[in-house]
Every structure is written in C-alpha cells, then in structure tokens.
Amino acid sequence: TKLGVLVSGSGSNLQALLDACARPDFPAEVAVVVSNVPTAFALERAKKAGVATVVLEHKAFGSRADFEKALVEKLVAAGVEWVCLAGFMRLLGADFLGRFAGKVLNIHPSLLPAFTGLHAQRQALERGVKLAGCTVHFVDPGMDTGPIIAQAVVPVLPGDDEAALTARILKEEHRLYPLVVKLVATGAVRLEGGRVVTAAGP
C-alpha cells in the first residue's frame, strides 16, 4: 500500500512511519512526502530515506481549491492510496477529501475530542487534566474532528511543563501511528458510512 505523507515541520511522526515501512513485514511504503513549508526538516528525513519529496507552498496558489488540486495531482502521480497527515498545518476541504474519501489519517497530541487545534499539550496542562495522550483519526473537513481510530494515554505528572508532556506524548505518537497505518493498510480497520469499522480477526 502506497502512502503519501503530508508534513509542515520536524517530521518525527514521518520518521516513525519511514522506520516502520523499512521493516520487511510492514504492509505499506511511503511513496511521497509533500510539505507546504520549504524549510521543513521532514523533507530532509524523507530524502535520507530515499523517498520522493514535493514542496507545495499554499501561499503560491490563488485559492484553497487550487492548492488542493495540486496536492491531489502530486499524490495521484505517486500512486498514493492512503494519505497520512503528520504535523501538516493546513485544513483540507472537500476538493481534497472527496478524492481520498475515507483514506486520510491524522495524528493529534490529545485525547480527542478534548483540546483540538494548536498547542493541545498546553491546553491540557492549563485545564489540569491528569491523563493526556494522542489520537489517530480519519480526517473530515473540521479541525481534529473526524472519526477516532485509536488513542494512547500518558499520565500528566506533577511538575510537568509543556516540553516534558509533549515529549511523553510524542513517544506514544511514534508507536501509535505506524500501528494504525498497519490496521488500515491490511483492511482491518476502515471507514464506512462515517463510522470506524473493525474487521473480524482471522
């Protein structure tokens, strides 16, 4: 199964996916990495792994529809079946999601539906929750609102600052995202009628 990974930043989740795909028994490969930020370190990670990269700066396009059309073209040209958002800081609309319906995943550093959007870890600390974590979900046009596939939980410890909590959650992100990609790539999990369906095991 060919993956397209969309990034805007450091790309540590991309790295986790690249590492997983390098294992001989993993049912997916990263066909292309697309960044909307030309300086994203994620692009270096892709190049080091020998994966094709594309930079599409959203500002260079006249409209979101034009940007999404270009995005779709690059992914289709690379033979991509599943799209993984990995620190990709743009919302995707109907033009994109229509073409990859039910085949777009995102990872978010909170236990959704709590703390959508930016600085989820800071929001969790400010709210004083004792459990935090990360969520992998199917993408819909909202921000971090799509159907939830899997979550991982970490404790919020006394004395945690944003950096400490972020690091604890990130470690779980790197475990959870490849696991979910494996589930969708093998058909064990899919989106049907807006709901996450789990296939019966063997």
Ligand code: GRF
């Ligand atoms: C991660 O925390 C991810 O959950 C969020 O953005 C961050 C990206 O980090 N959507 P990285 O670029 O994968 O290191």
